[in-house]
Amino acid sequence: MAAGFDIVAVTRDAPSAAATRHALAADAHGRTVHALPADLVDRDDVRTLAGRLRDTVGPVDVLINNAGAAFPRFSQTADGIERTHALNHLAPFHLTHLLLAEDRLAPDARIINISSDLVSRGRLDVDDPDVTGNSWRDRFSQLTVYGTAKLISLMTTAxxxxxxxxxxxxxxANPGVIKTGFNAKAGGLLKAVSSVSGLFAQTPQKAAHTPVLLATATVAPTPNGGLFTKGASVTPPKPALDPDLTTLVYERTARAIGVDALLPRQRR
Known part of the structure; x- marks a missing residue:
């Protein structure tokens, strides 16, 4: 808001949306604040959210896909997707492409997908990449599945x-470990290590530095599609450096969601 943006926050349900809007409005300083509920693991809710955004605001200048969770055990959504992948990867991909298809992003829009230190734990079959997470049914590992979902998101962002x-x-944008209770609320191994990881956690205000920089820099940071942490571009994990693999993961994700994959600019 200090940068001059109106805000649309998205939370899981109506009570949290009302509380979020009230909290943000206190510091709005003349800016408009909206808060919309959506359960982003539900594909229908993502579609509904895109429609509500169309009816609520004009073109979106900055889209920050921040919602995430590391679920402690294997479970599928109503759409048949492993929940960690549904929330951390497929939901932001889906929402972004719905807004693009409806021409709801500003011509100079910036899309910022929140990443994680745990992308280094991601594991992907390069010959047959699983973008829905269902291959983890019988070998589920909370940290690896979460890291894999974030790795795939990073690849499709590129x-x-x-x-x-x-x-x-x-x-x-990788904000690092944040003092939000994310690990403790996750359950499983992440909850067990939360007391240790909390010693190194940053305040939300400090952790927001990188996504805020990407959103507000007068000149768009480079490289487009890059991974940023501590305000600077960093080298992503090896799978994200393979253009053929990132293309395969991108196109498989589009098919899994049922949206049209965009063509590379040079092929238009």
Whole structure:
């Protein structure tokens, strides 16, 4: 808000949306604040959210896909998707592509997908990448599945950047460990290590530095599609450096969601 943006926050349900809007409005300083409920593991809720955004605001200048969770055990959504992948990867991919298809992003829009230190734990079959997470049914590992979902999101962000209209940018932003209770609420191993990881956690205000920089820099940071942490571009994990693999993961994700994959700019 200090940067001059109106805000649309998205929370899981109506009570949390009302509380969030009240909290943000206290510091709005003349800016407009909306808060909309949506359960982003539900594909129908993502579609409904896209429609409500269309009816609530004009073109979106900055889209920050921040919702995430590391579920402690294997479970599928109503759409048949492993929940960690549904929330951390498929939901932001889906929402972004719905807004693009409806021309709801500003010509110079910036799309920022929140990443994680745990992308280094991600594991992907490069010959047959699983973008829905269902292959983890009988070998579920909370940290590995979460890291894999974030890795796939990072890869599709890089692929998306090469397909966006000229002037738009997409980034992955790793805020590091944050004092939000994320680990403790996750359950499983993450809850067990939360007391230790909390010793190194940053305040939300400090952790927001990188995504805020990406959102507000006068000149769009480079590289488009890159991974940023501590305000600077860093080298992503090896799978994200393979353009053929990122393309495969991007196209499989589009098929899994049922949206049209964008063509690379040079092929238009």
């Amino acid at each position: 692929a998306l950047a090469a397909r966006l209209p000229a002037g738009m940018n997409a980034y992955s």
